[in-house]
Amino acid sequence: MEVNNIQKALDRHWAASAEGDQVAEHEIYHDDAVCEYPQSGEVIHGRHNLQLLRSHHPGKPSGFMVRRMVGESELWVTEYVITYEGKPVYTVSIMQFRDGKVSHETQYFADPFDAPAWRAQWVERVV
Numbered sequence: 709m710e711v712n713n714i715q716k717a718l719d720r721h722w723a724a725s726a727e728g729d730q731v732a733e734h735e736i737y738h739d740d741a742v743c744e745y746p747q748s749g750e751v752i753h754g755r756h757n758l759q760l761l762r763s764h765h766p767g768k769p770s771g772f773m774v775r776r777m778v779g780e781s782e783l784w785v786t787e788y789v790i791t792y793e794g795k796p797v798y799t800v801s802i803m804q805f806r807d808g809k810v811s812h813e814t815q816y817f818a819d820p821f822d823a824p825a826w827r828a829q830w831v832e833r834v835v
């Protein structure tokens with residue numbers, strides 16, 4: 709699949725995720741796709757299970773913003789922020805494509821934290 713086609717598929721996927729469209733969001737996955745959540749040690753097998761898991765999430769997102777999406781060939785990375793109950797969750801999705809659809813995804817989730825004072829002289833604060 710051409711890079712432009714993958715990027716368009718990802719744009720549709722993330723837009724559907726932001727809108728809460730569970731059907732359109734999961735069209736990008738192979739039926740046998742695997743999704744890993746390394747922080748919790750969970751592995752979800754199959755598009756059907758992934759869609760069911762996400763559709764039963766108790767906290768529906770109130771915001772969704774893609775910060776950056778980069779990729780080449782069959783490997784793509786997206787950084788985005790999901791807002792749950794007013795709290796941002798910084799997320800990284802690593803997707804591996806096979807025949808134009810996602811065959812494997814790994815997602816990392818991180819909560820924001822206060823910047824420590826000791827490094828203030830070397831950083832720029834972006835709020």
